[in-house]
Amino acid sequence: MSLTIGDIAARLGAEAAGDLSLQVARLRQPDEAGAADLALAIDPEFAEKLKGRAVRAAVVADGADWQAMGLEAAIFSGRSRYTMAGLSRIFDRDPAPAPGIHPTAVIDPTATLGEGASVGPHAVIGAHVTLGPRARIAGQVTIGDRVTIGADAYLMPGCRIGSDVTIGDRFIGQANAVIGGDGFSFVTPQPNKVEDYMAKGSITESLDPTEYVRINSLGSVVIGDDVEVGANSVIDKGTVSDTRIGNGTKVDAQVMVGHNVQVGEKTLLCAMTGIAGSTEIGNRVVLAGGVGVADHISIGDDSIILAGSGVTNRVPPKSVMMGYPALKQEVFMNIFKAMRRLPRLAEKVTDLQNRVSKPDHKG
Amino acid sequence: MSLTIGDIAARLGAEAAGDLSLQVARLRQPDEAGAADLALAIDPEFAEKLKGRAVRAAVVADGADWQAMGLEAAIFSGRSRYTMAGLSRIFDRDPAPAPGIHPTAVIDPTATLGEGASVGPHAVIGAHVTLGPRARIAGQVTIGDRVTIGADAYLMPGCRIGSDVTIGDRFIGQANAVIGGDGFSFVTPQPNKVEDYMAKGSITESLDPTEYVRINSLGSVVIGDDVEVGANSVIDKGTVSDTRIGNGTKVDAQVMVGHNVQVGEKTLLCAMTGIAGSTEIGNRVVLAGGVGVADHISIGDDSIILAGSGVTNRVPPKSVMMGYPALKQEVFMNIFKAMRRLPRLAEKVTDLQNRVSKPDHKG
Amino acid sequence: MSLTIGDIAARLGAEAAGDLSLQVARLRQPDEAGAADLALAIDPEFAEKLKGRAVRAAVVADGADWQAMGLEAAIFSGRSRYTMAGLSRIFDRDPAPAPGIHPTAVIDPTATLGEGASVGPHAVIGAHVTLGPRARIAGQVTIGDRVTIGADAYLMPGCRIGSDVTIGDRFIGQANAVIGGDGFSFVTPQPNKVEDYMAKGSITESLDPTEYVRINSLGSVVIGDDVEVGANSVIDKGTVSDTRIGNGTKVDAQVMVGHNVQVGEKTLLCAMTGIAGSTEIGNRVVLAGGVGVADHISIGDDSIILAGSGVTNRVPPKSVMMGYPALKQEVFMNIFKAMRRLPRLAEKVTDLQNRVSKPDHKG
Incomplete structure (x- = not known):
């Protein structure tokens, strides 16, 4: 060049x-x-x-x-x-697959590839798949049945797209990312005791679930335009409805998005962040690296969750949060500063106790 | 349908x-x-x-x-x-591979496949492998030498089964999961100083290990019946004996199980949980999302470890734990509540100091 | 045997x-x-x-x-x-690929393989790749264009080496590891408000980034001799210069090393550790499991960061750190002990307040 x-x-x-x-x-x-x-x-x-x-x-x-x-x-x-x-x-020298379909690729005859699409060695494309124009499918990618992807997609080696996933234009899926894993959802024949005990904080008998019966994921994943998903990240399918990622949202490496999660637009999910099932993340949110978010809660628009935090409750819009369980940044920092002085504070209290107890203190 | x-x-x-x-x-x-x-x-x-x-x-x-x-x-x-x-x-429309063996699959002639097994495009099956009846091996799965898997297995694209792994019936391995990675185990020619310093909390000289000599994993992984392992999770082989996962245990996505770990039956390992080497997890345990467990400890039966916790010590059966280092939930919550009031507590102490010090306090 | x-x-x-x-x-x-x-x-x-x-x-x-x-x-x-x-x-029975090049491997005619190299089924090797003698490339590995790897490499199934990566001798890349993912780096047309708000701790208006424009990774990854990278770990490319991993450093499973990170020699990165962009990790450092390290900081030689810690500031050489934000181990432990006594401390203060306020206290 x-x-x-x-x-x-x-x-x-x-x-x-x-x-x-x-x-x-x-x-x-x-x-x-x-x-x-x-x-x-x-x-x-x-x-x-x-x-x-x-x-x-x-x-x-x-x-x-x-x-x-x-x-x-x-x-x-x-x-x-x-x-x-x-x-x-x-200056990019991006290792796009050579133009055309590599002879070792296995493409179902019912799949439709847009103009100028390229498919690398050993890629596998399932039945009734539709790929937009100029798709670049690297070697060893798998695309499941009934997947639809828009224009200018770039899937890197080992990226796995599960069945029934729908993705917009200009999608980038990095190496070994899994879009459309099966959700982690099990049910027990009897009422499950786990949630009771989590609320109570003590366990009085065996949790024996008899057996865990799997709930298969009937929903899939719907992803908007201009989304990127990093290497080895996982986005699980929804249970009945779909897991959703909005337009312009960027997902870093080794992120985990659980079943039924709804992520808004132009949101950043930094590396090693995990979002548990059915949680809603708003628009223009930043989840910094290593953040964990509990299930069935929401994080409001324009919020920032600082790295390493664990969010356990609903977060209003325009919040800056940190810690575990996550608190407003200002609150956390005040507590953290006080914690650093805590050993000294304990000494002060002991000293006060001594002074207040001493007979001569009483004047 | x-x-x-x-x-x-x-x-x-x-x-x-x-x-x-x-x-x-x-x-x-x-x-x-x-x-x-x-x-x-x-x-x-x-x-x-x-x-x-x-x-x-x-x-x-x-x-x-x-x-x-x-x-x-x-x-x-x-x-x-x-x-x-x-x-x-x-209603499941699970993208199982089409029945039969795809012509691009590479199957060692010494491998034995049960009745009704299907193998997808570009899958690789090693020497002396035994798969039970109705196994569904998706495209681009690899199965190492001498692996045995029971009836009704379903391995999704890119799932990697290492050599000598033994798995029971009805196993599900999701996309890009690695069962039988090599354990992270190294030894130094001289006594290693790291553990000394971790205990002491201070380092007085260079940790120079001269070199790290690798301990290859001679053990493998043994998995019971009705186990599922989620997308991009890793279960490492044991060093001499085997890493074990009991019947009915479910492992979510991006979980890491270290070498020699023993996990009991009907236990749930939720997403992004990591278990360090040689630790034992009991039966009917729930490790919620993002939990870390130290090496060489045990978590007793029927315990629940709440999301984001870091377990550093032995946990008795029927415990509910949270925090880092993890404490009993009740203890943690009492401390957390007190922490939230800590800045106010510090003010109270300052106020007390002022009052106790003032001459007119002495009445 | x-x-x-x-x-x-x-x-x-x-x-x-x-x-x-x-x-x-x-x-x-x-x-x-x-x-x-x-x-x-x-x-x-x-x-x-x-x-x-x-x-x-x-x-x-x-x-x-x-x-x-x-x-x-x-x-x-x-x-x-x-x-x-x-x-x-x-006693190792390591499932190395059979000697020679499997007929299903796709190897660019411009690639050069050293003497005694073996390549497994469905592996893909790009243009202008150079592999040293005795390289063992398992089935379904992909190696991008212009990659150079030294002698005695062992790449396990599904390991992905991105374009332009350079690796020394005796490298081990475990299953589904990604060396040379694209860095997570985006820029907004207007000055980005996120960092301002992270510093201030409060958000007064929408964070609307208009759009995120991707910065492609022009740098790559340079890895020294005697390095191992565990299953499903990710090492991202640098933006302009290269991400670097020094000689003798061992990387466990599900580790994430961000763009531009510089890791020294004989350092251990244990499972599920994440290092954010442009951070420098010294020589002979131990990052125990589940450690997070912020971007643009440094950790000095011969330091140990205990499991589950979150490092947010520069760490001097020979430090032992723990907690989130990470503190010196001794400091952390003193605070942690005081925290455990905190509910009791609060009671003492209340008791003192009662005594100091009571008229009869005044003697």
């Missing part, structure tokens, strides 16, 4: 200066960049690292003195991370 | 009324159900949602006035979730 | 006594061992279990009276777990 500075600037919609015909092959950090690379030097601290290197071109902050940096050409960045998104598209 | 109300009631062992010859195609929630569906309206609240819809048949609570709901036929439910389990079997 | 006691002792570099020509087939715990097995009886407690069994040979502690145990031959152990590592290599 070799691109001119002028081309890159044009594709970014950014200003550029110097030798616009200069060609670069890769985007690199200043301390790893060579003469054939475009250095990423928006941050003044990084620009400093260009000194003494053979770098000829860089992306720099608006108004930066690129010539003083020893460059022959420069692209000016507006908002740095947004520029980064554009650059990452331009 | 089309079934009559009479057939469904007969298969459920339930009472029915009205036009028993009426045919329905799917089970649906009242607000999603149409004229061709059987609505699930056991809960009176859901029954209310039938109003104004074209629904002709529903499952209703015992004694419900189905004709007043505008229905032409009704099935009466006993215990609602148990009825649900039966309904979920009747 | 059948080995003589003499051969085993020689391979271990250990002393042996008795009938060195005696043959054994398997290594077993004393209570599971039979006449054809070598019993593992180093621990005196285990040696006791040999009584009354048909066992003829055992590994025993240095100086143990093997003849009194009823044995015909014995191997003497030095450091028991180190001996165990040697034994586990000798």
